[in-house]
Amino acid sequence: MSSDPTRRVAVVIPAKNEAETIATTIRAARAIQRVDLVIVVDDGSDDETQHVARNAGAAVVRHAVNRGKASAMETGAAVVAMRDIDNRPPRHLLFLDADLGESAVECNELVTPVLEGRADLAIAALPPQAGAGGRGFVVGAARKAIEKFTGWQPLQPLSGQRCLSREAYEVATPLSRGWGVETGMTIDVLRAGLTVIEVPCDLTHRATGNDLAGQLHRAGQYRDVMLAVTQRRVRTRAIPGEIIAQSAAMQRPGEPYRLNLRGASLPK
Numbered sequence: 682m683s684s685d686p687t688r689r690v691a692v693v694i695p696a697k698n699e700a701e702t703i704a705t706t707i708r709a710a711r712a713i714q715r716v717d718l719v720i721v722v723d724d725g726s727d728d729e730t731q732h733v734a735r736n737a738g739a740a741v742v743r744h745a746v747n748r749g750k751a752s753a754m755e756t757g758a759a760v761v762a763m764r765d766i767d768n769r770p771p772r773h774l775l776f777l778d779a780d781l782g783e784s785a786v787e788c789n790e791l792v793t794p795v796l797e798g799r800a801d802l803a804i805a806a807l808p809p810q811a812g813a814g815g816r817g818f819v820v821g822a823a824r825k826a827i828e829k830f831t832g833w834q835p836l837q838p839l840s841g842q843r844c845l846s847r848e849a850y851e852v853a854t855p856l857s858r859g860w861g862v863e864t865g866m867t868i869d870v871l872r873a874g875l876t877v878i879e880v881p882c883d884l885t886h887r888a889t890g891n892d893l894a895g896q897l898h899r900a901g902q903y904r905d906v907m908l909a910v911t912q913r914r915v916r917t918r919a920i921p922g923e924i925i926a927q928s929a930a931m932q933r934p935g936e937p938y939r940l941n942l943r944g945a946s947l948p949k
């Protein structure tokens with residue numbers, strides 16, 4: 682499949698209090714194919730994140746107050762658009778979490794299907810993480826919602842390591858707030874008739890444990906996922922059940938997925 686050799690990729694890293702890992706993540710991200718820009722959005726950190734990121738060679742912008750991950754992603758994407766070069770196609774966007782460290786380079790695998798046009802949105806599926814304390818409650822709720830809206834059953838609906846074309850990004854904006862961003866984005870991109878793929882990537886990150894802080898974090902994730910789902914239930918027209926069922930029947934693990942809309946375009 683063809684790949685425009687002039688196409689570049691911008692990495693966007695939303696970061697709140699990530700001074701410990703951000704420099705390693707930035708260095709690894711710069712080794713990913715076609716990456717010529719790394720933007721860190723310091724989302725109101727009260728540690729040294731912004732300075733460490735600048736010293737590691739990233740372009741850094743900062744929210745003076747914490748606005749949540751989705752807002753940091755939107756800020757980063759807006760900065761990328763300002764830095765796109767005239768007469769060149771807009772950069773693809775690669776969103777990475779700040780805590781991936783050296784393993785961030787594995788997200789190279791996410792860029793390939795988008796460059797080749799096999800997918801509009803490529804999402805990393807991570808191996809099991811040491812110290813993870815989840816019981817699959819939030820993940821299950823997000824997966825079920827995505828399946829209900831689109832027929833797709835992602836392995837890891839909350840994964841934030843995502844490469845997407847600018848067209849796919851635009852259909853997902855405004856992004857759902859906070860931790861609802863991944864669920865909302867996946868639904869919006871599929872509803873637009875675009876193609877999504879999950880790609881196994883050998884990544885490591887700081888997993889959420891089972892202590893009180895971990896459970897509170899999950900409560901916030903659940904709230905934001907449900908908000909994203911409710912907004913779409915209220916504001917968007919349902920896709921006919923037979924289109925969802927027929928598309929779902931064609932899905933194969935690890936293969937690109939899209940809704941067979943048969944030329945029908947749906948309002949957002």
Ligand SMILES: O=c1ccn([C@@H]2O[C@H](COP(=O)(O)OP(=O)(O)O[C@H]3O[C@H](CO)[C@@H](O)[C@H](O)[C@H]3O)[C@@H](O)[C@H]2O)c(=O)[nH]1
Pocket residue numbers: 694695696697698699724747748749750753777778779780839840841842860861863886887888889898902
């Ligand atoms: O207010 C915030 C909170 C977090 N972050 C950054 O967002 C990223 C993800 O946050 P993290 O605490 O690592 O979240 P996890 O619980 O590990 O998140 C998992 O689940 C989230 C959805 O609930 C996804 O966004 C993540 O990609 C996925 O790793 C990190 O770079 C953070 O620094 C912000 O920018 N602003």
Ligand SMILES: O=C(O)[C@H](O)COP(=O)(O)O
Pocket residue numbers: 813814815816817818819820821888889898899902
């Ligand atoms: O730890 C996780 O994977 C997330 O916080 C989601 O939690 P869950 O396993 O309860 O869905």
